[in-house]
Amino acid sequence: MSKKIVSVWTSIPFWRRSAGWVTGFAAILLIWLTFDSLGQISMGTDEDLKNGITKRVPAPTVINYKITYEMDKKRGHEVPIIGEKEKFFGRDNWSKEEARELLHLGKLASQAKNCMNCHTLLGNGAYYAPDLTKAWLDPAWGPNGSYIPMTNSKTKEEAMSKFLQNPSLYPSHERMMPNLGITEKEAMGLVAFLKHMSSIDTNGFPRNFGRMSTDGVTGAIHGK
Amino acid sequence: MVNNLKFESQKLAINYFIVAAILFGAQLMMGLIAATQFLYPSFLFETFDFSVARMVHINALVVWMLYAMIGSVYYLIPEETGIETVGIKLGKIAFYILTAAVTVVVLVYILVQVGPAEESTIWFINEGREYIEAPRWADIGIVVVVLVFVFNLFATAMKGERTGIMTVLMADVLALAGLYLAGMFFTDNISMDQYWWWWVIHLWVEATWEVFVGCLAAYGLIKMIGARREVVEMWLWIEVAMLFGSGILGLGHHYFWIGTPEYWWEIGALFSALEPVPLVAMFVHVIYDWGKETGLKGDTNEKTMNNTPAFAWFVTNAFGNFLGAGVWGFFHTLPQVNIYTHGTQFTSAHGHLAFFGAYATILIGMFYLGVQGKNGIKVMKSTFASKMAISLITIGVLGMTVSLTVAGYGQVLVERAQMGATWEAFFVSQNLVWFVQGLGWRLALGIVTFIGFLFLIKDLLTISKRYRQVTI
Numbered sequence: 001m002s003k004k005i006v007s008v009w010t011s012i013p014f015w016r017r018s019a020g021w022v023t024g025f026a027a028i029l030l031i032w033l034t035f036d037s038l039g040q041i042s043m044g045t046d047e048d049l050k051n052g053i054t055k056r057v058p059a060p061t062v063i064n065y066k067i068t069y070e071m072d073k074k075r076g077h078e079v080p081i082i083g084e085k086e087k088f089f090g091r092d093n094w095s096k097e098e099a100r101e102l103l104h105l106g107k108l109a110s111q112a113k114n115c116m117n118c119h120t121l122l123g124n125g126a127y128y129a130p131d132l133t134k135a136w137l138d139p140a141w142g143p144n145g146s147y148i149p150m151t152n153s154k155t156k157e158e159a160m161s162k163f164l165q166n167p168s169l170y171p172s173h174e175r176m177m178p179n180l181g182i183t184e185k186e187a188m189g190l191v192a193f194l195k196h197m198s199s200i201d202t203n204g205f206p207r208n209f210g211r212m213s214t215d216g217v218t219g220a221i222h223g224k
Numbered sequence: 225m226v227n228n229l230k231f232e233s234q235k236l237a238i239n240y241f242i243v244a245a246i247l248f249g250a251q252l253m254m255g256l257i258a259a260t261q262f263l264y265p266s267f268l269f270e271t272f273d274f275s276v277a278r279m280v281h282i283n284a285l286v287v288w289m290l291y292a293m294i295g296s297v298y299y300l301i302p303e304e305t306g307i308e309t310v311g312i313k314l315g316k317i318a319f320y321i322l323t324a325a326v327t328v329v330v331l332v333y334i335l336v337q338v339g340p341a342e343e344s345t346i347w348f349i350n351e352g353r354e355y356i357e358a359p360r361w362a363d364i365g366i367v368v369v370v371l372v373f374v375f376n377l378f379a380t381a382m383k384g385e386r387t388g389i390m391t392v393l394m395a396d397v398l399a400l401a402g403l404y405l406a407g408m409f410f411t412d413n414i415s416m417d418q419y420w421w422w423w424v425i426h427l428w429v430e431a432t433w434e435v436f437v438g439c440l441a442a443y444g445l446i447k448m449i450g451a452r453r454e455v456v457e458m459w460l461w462i463e464v465a466m467l468f469g470s471g472i473l474g475l476g477h478h479y480f481w482i483g484t485p486e487y488w489w490e491i492g493a494l495f496s497a498l499e500p501v502p503l504v505a506m507f508v509h510v511i512y513d514w515g516k517e518t519g520l521k522g523d524t525n526e527k528t529m530n531n532t533p534a535f536a537w538f539v540t541n542a543f544g545n546f547l548g549a550g551v552w553g554f555f556h557t558l559p560q561v562n563i564y565t566h567g568t569q570f571t572s573a574h575g576h577l578a579f580f581g582a583y584a585t586i587l588i589g590m591f592y593l594g595v596q597g598k599n600g601i602k603v604m605k606s607t608f609a610s611k612m613a614i615s616l617i618t619i620g621v622l623g624m625t626v627s628l629t630v631a632g633y634g635q636v637l638v639e640r641a642q643m644g645a646t647w648e649a650f651f652v653s654q655n656l657v658w659f660v661q662g663l664g665w666r667l668a669l670g671i672v673t674f675i676g677f678l679f680l681i682k683d684l685l686t687i688s689k690r691y692r693q694v695t696i
Contacts, residue, residue, distance in 0.1 A: 012388065012454065015461035022465045026472035033491070034419075041415040041483050056483050057415050100412070107412045109341035111352025117275035122418055122482045123567035125354055128262070128274045130650040131567055133481075140647040168270065173651050175265040178273045186341045197414055203489070205481035206645030207563045 046096050049082065056201045060099035063088045063192050067199045069137050069209055077204025088195065089157050089188060099192070106193025109186045118177070121197065123205060129177065131206065136191075136198035139210050146172065160194065161187040226692075228600030231302040233309035233376075236316055240295025241594045243323055244587070245681065247288035250330075252674050254281035259667040263660070276337050279350070279357055280330065285579060286355055287326055292587035293436060294373055297393065299594060300443050301377065305384025309376050318372040325365045329358055346410060353417070355425055356407045363408050370401045388457035392464055393439050400432040415483030422478040430499065430549075431471035433583060437545065438463040440586050441510060444538050447593070448531050449517040459509045466502035474499050480559050481566055489559045496557040500550030510542040530603045531596050533610040533687070537589030540618060544581020552577050552625065564640040569632030569662070577625040584621075591684055599688035609683035616676025623669035631662025 008014050044055030049062060066086035072079045085092040094102070110116070116125035119132050130138075141147050141156050150170055153159040163170055164187040167177035182190065229235050257277040261267050268277075301309045309315065332349055339345030350357040358366065377397055381390045407424035411417050442460045445451040476492025514535075517528055529535060552574040556565040565571065596604045635653040643649030653659060 010458060012458050012461060015458055015465065016388075019461050019465035019468070023468040023472070026469055030472055030475065033487075037419065037479070037484050037488075038416070040485050041413070041419060043413050056485070057413055060412070104412050105341055107414065107417075108343070108346070108410075111410075112339050112341045112345040112349070114275045114279060114338055114350060114352045114357070116352060116354045117279045117357075118273075120567040121414060124418060124421075124478075124482070125567070126275070126278050127567065127569055127572055128258075128278070130647045131645065134645075135647070138647045175651075175654065176269065178270045178275075180338050181340075183340075189341065193414075200415055200483045202481045202483055203486055205563055205566060207640065208644040210646050211644035 054082075054201075058082065058196070058199045059096070060103040060192070060196060061094060061096055062199045063099055063102070063195050064092045064094055067137065067195065069134060069198070075204070077207065078209060079201055079204070080199045082199060087155075088192070089155075089161075102189050102192040103196055105186065105189030106191070106196075107189075109182065109190050110193055113180045113182060113186075122200070122202060128175070132194060132197065133200075133202060133206065134198045134209055136195045137209070157188075157191045157195075160191045164190055226600075227598055229597055231308050232312045233298045233302050233315070234594075234597060236312065236319060237295040237297075237299035238594050238598055239319055240291050240298065241591050243326075244288045244291035244295060245591065245684065247284045247291065247326075248584075249677060249681070251281055251284035251288060252670075252677055254278070254284060256667070256670055256674060259663070259670050262663045263667060272334075273337075276333065280333055282355055283330075283333070283357060289433075289579075289583050289587060292590060293433075295594070296440055296587070296590045297373070297377060297397070299590065299597070300389075300440075301380050303447070304387050304390050304443070305380050307380065307384035310379035310383055311372075311376050314372050315376045318369045321365065322369045325362050325369075329362050332359070333357070343410075353407065353421055356421070360408070363404075367401075367404065367408075370404070374398060374401055387453070388460060389439050389442050392435065392460060396432050396435045396439065400428065400436070403427050403432065418482045419479070419484065422475060426475045426478055427472070429579075429582075430474055431468060434467045434471060434502070434545075434549075435464055437541065437582060437586055438467065438506065440590065441506065441538060441541070444534065444586075444589060444593070445510065445513050445517075448529060448535050448538070449514060450528050451513045451517050456513070459505075463502050463506060463509075466498075466505060470495050470498035470501065477557050477559075477562070480562055493558050497554065499557075500546065500554055503546040503550040507542040507546045510539060514539065531592060532604065532606045533614070533683070534589045534592035534596070534604070536606065536610070536614055537585050537592065540614065541581065541585035541589065544577070544585050544618075546581075548574070548577030548579075548581030548625070552629075564636050565632070568635045568640070569628050569659075570636060571632075573625045573628035573632055576621060576628065580617075580621040588680065592687075595684055595687060599691060601688060601691045604687065604691070607683060607687055609679045610687065613676050613680035613683055616679060617673055618676075620669045620671075620673030620676055623672065624666045627662045627665035627669060629662075631659045631666070634658035634662070 041057050043057050044053065044059045046059050046061045048055050049059055049065065062082060064085055066083040068081045068083060069078045070081050071077070088094065110121070115121065115132070118126050118129040120127065122133050123131060135141070136156075139145050141159060147159045147163060148154075148156065150172065151159045151162040153162060161184065164182045165184060166179060168179050227235065229238070254277045257268065257272065258274055258281055261274045261277065298309065298315065336349050339349040346352070347360045350359055374397055378394060381394055403424055406420045409420070438460055442456045445456050446453055473491055473495035476488040477496040479488035479492060555574065556562050556570050592604070634656045638656060639645060639649045639653035643652060
């Protein structure tokens with residue numbers, strides 16, 4: 001320095017030390033919180049589901065159960081509720097391995113087909129197509145929605161699977177989904193992935209889900 | 225082509241800048257395609273879909289910025305340390321490897337697009353994770369190249385003079401490179417996937433990249449207007465403290481809704497609300513130094529400002545960073561707001577102005593410094609093309625941002641607040657008059673931005689012409 005330092009506020013070493021301490025403190029706090037968060041978002045087990053233990057991210061076998069999205073008075077927003085057994089592609093006894101494999105295939109397909117560059121997953125991605133966070137619970141795909149009759153299906157999973165295999169056959173809106181060469185097996189995996197994603201506790205996102213669905217009551221909210 | 229640069233390191237920097245400028249053009253082209261598809265969905269349907277256009281749009285953005293950043297470092301290393309970069313031959317080889325890899329990746333994106341749901345797709349076609357779609361083989365290549373770059377930086381700083389700017393750069397580049405590893409694994413758990421994905425994306429663009437910009441701004445102020453190093457480096461350390469102090473835990477604002485615990489609401493809200501503070505500080509500091517240092521050198525008639533176009537971009541950066549990253553980010557960073565705006569065109573609006581204001585501006589400024597150095601120009605003045613470029617690009621991006629904000633506002637009200645975020649709600653919101661018109665304006669202003677880009681390229685290639693006779 002050309003002149004004598006008269007104040008700590010213009011001293012470079014002081015600010016350098018401050019930067020070091022602040023950065024170090026923030027990084028350590030982030031790492032500590034990360035350990036806690038990772039524990040809380042690691043997948044639950046099949047036993048948790050059988051014993052009614054709530055996990056933020058349930059086990060893959062959650063596909064054997066009915067999922068609804070209901071208001072939690074205490075938390076002040078909707079949370080996913082895992083209910084009684086529900087058939088998924090005609091079965092409600094998918095084993096741990098089968099469910100894990102299905103979810104693995106679906107998650108892999110979601111990346112291989114680049115879903116995130118049109119859709120959002122958990123609200124992250126592109127904004128060209130609907131958010132898929134709770135797509136499994138969406139009234140449009142439900143018993144009174146338009147997609148089951150359009151795809152000439154009996155169940156939600158069948159409708160989703162058919163749509164995914166050949167989206168441009170079902171032009172429901174001007175903005176269409178292109179054909180991505182999704183096979184029947186991949187489509188099944190993707191539907192399992194969507195069902196699993198809808199069971200994740202997202203702290204109430206999206207808010208007021210389905211409050212203005214066409215039939216007013218069914219769909220995700222009062223699904224019981 | 226004349227080349228007045230004495231250091232190999234700076235010659236390499238020019239190569240990096242050239243590729244960066246080409247990728248910048250590719251980014252804008254892809255943006256225009258995607259913006260057109262928003263209005264005319266049948267445009268290139270099932271040949272070059274929105275997902276592909278957008279993937280190349282955001283990847284070209286990230287890659288051209290990284291190129292320009294690496295180039296900037298190679299450019300300033302010899303000036304800061306006073307010596308030629310150590311291991312520059314290795315650095316040159318790394319540049320050609322990286323450029324070849326990037327070319328292959330982009331061609332595969334465009335020609336192959338998607339693959340079957342197998343591991344091989346993730347290894348060779350694309351990884352399908354927004355911003356870091358680069359397939360795994362390219363990931364590994366990028367890591368190797370970046371290690372060479374880190375080695376160049378560290379070895380030179382240890383051998384030559386180590387200024388404050390160099391010290392900050394070393395720590396920052398090391399963190400930047402290390403963070404990339406967080407995005408190189410596969411998991412079935414989407415919450416876990418997003419948790420680590422944000423370590424790359426957020427800790428890059430809201431922490432390490434911002435500190436990088438601080439370093440470039442410090443270097444530019446010293447170089448262009450002769451600001452005093454002591455003052456500038458003091459400010460730099462203050463900015464580092466504030467940027468990392470808010471940015472690292474500001475990561476929490478991405479952990480509101482992805483399955484992570486509720487305590488991130490408070491942490492994310494508090495620290496991300498502080499994120500604009502250093503951006504205000506940067507702005508004040510640049511403007512203050514500019515005012516203080518402007519005038520004549522000593523008793524001579526020589527002005528202190530020796531690169532007007534570059535400085536104009538640096539000042540645009542100071543303002544754009546605060547506006548795009550600071551104000552537009554703060555708009556919807558609080559969880560009470562974000563639950564409605566998360567994943568809408570609001571996000572897109574913020575993304576456009578933040579990337580442009582915080583990064584594109586200062587990196588374009590570095591391009592101009594490169595042109596000045598390469599042609600050995602003592603005092604470089606703005607031309608008509610320089611002024612057109614900065615005006616049109618800035619008006620274009622700012623206009624796109626405002627358009628997207630209006631569209632996003634309509635979308636949030638109808639899709640999220642009124643109808644509850646369903647499939648049907650989404651499509652209703654996409655057909656709102658405000659939404660459609662907003663996207664129309666976005667496309668129009670995107671074209672304005674592109675015309676500005678053409679002026680920029682013309683200017684970078686021709687600005688040195690009138691100095692040719694005068695220089696050595």
